[in-house]
Amino acid sequence: MPTPRARLTLAEIEAIAREAHADQRDKAGRPYTEHLAAVAEGVRIRGGSDEQIAAAWLHDAVEDDALSREWLAGAALPQRVKDMVLAVTKRDGEDLASYTRRILDTPGALLIKESDLAHNADADRLAVLEPATRTRLTEKYAQVRRLLGLTPGGSPAEQSVQANTGQD
Numbered sequence: 001m002p003t004p005r006a007r008l009t010l011a012e013i014e015a016i017a018r019e020a021h022a023d024q025r026d027k028a029g030r031p032y033t034e035h036l037a038a039v040a041e042g043v044r045i046r047g048g049s050d051e052q053i054a055a056a057w058l059h060d061a062v063e064d065d066a067l068s069r070e071w072l073a074g075a076a077l078p079q080r081v082k083d084m085v086l087a088v089t090k091r092d093g094e095d096l097a098s099y100t101r102r103i104l105d106t107p108g109a110l111l112i113k114e115s116d117l118a119h120n121a122d123a124d125r126l127a128v129l130e131p132a133t134r135t136r137l138t139e140k141y142a143q144v145r146r147l148l149g150l151t152p153g154g155s156p157a158e159q160s161v162q163a164n165t166g167q168d
Contacts, residue, residue, distance in 0.1 A: 005076040010050055010057075013077075014040070017057040020066035027137075028128045035119060036060070042115030049108070055084035056112050063089045084109045088116065100147035114150055117141050 008016070017036050024032035040056040048056070054077065061067040062085060072082055087106035090099055103109045119125070121141040126134045145151045 007078065008054075008076050010054055013054045013057050016067075017061060020061055021064070024064065024066065026125075027133065028125060032060075032064075038119040039112070039115045042118055043111055046111055046115060048111050048115075051078055051081050052084065052108050052111055054081045055088075055108070056115060058085045059088050059112055059116060062086065080108060083107075084112055088113050096144060096147055100144060103148060110148060113144075113148060117145055117150070 018033045021032045021036060026032050026035055036057055036059075039059060040053050043052050043056040058067070058072070058081070062069055062072055069086075072085060075082070083106055087102050087109035103113050121138065126138060129137070142151070
């Protein structure tokens with residue numbers, strides 16, 4: 001019987017994420033790894049588990065093609081980490097209601113997305129963007145927060161119905 005592989009440590013996961021995104025820049029031209037570090041720290045200060053912090057480091061890896069789904073499937077990570085990463089990975093052509101429902105249905109994923117949204121919507125980060133981009137992203141982040149129940153305005157189930165029917 002083969003010996004099970006040792007699980008990757010948080011330090012190893014951070015190093016993998018930093019290497020995978022090393023050449024990437026965010027919309028403001030900053031190193032993308034700054035965003036990953038901020039999301040992981042946001043999860044930590046919100047009381048997240050080591051598994052959630054690991055998923056935060058990897059949260060954009062598959063979506064940005066920095067790491068493949070195959071890499072994630074074979075990585076020495078708990079299944080829960082893999083599930084959280086895939087839950088917050090937006091799929092091509094996917095509507096926001098389906099995306100946010102998957103996050104809400106995956107244990108631990110909401111905290112990662114909450115931290116991601118908090119960093120993405122940071123006023124200092126948005127201030128350096130072109131006004132049209134800033135407005136578009138601010139509206140998008142607010143809509144996702146509403147669908148996830150992270151702002152006042154109804155339960156996630158009610159907001160999902162509103163998103164599908166166009167009501168607001």
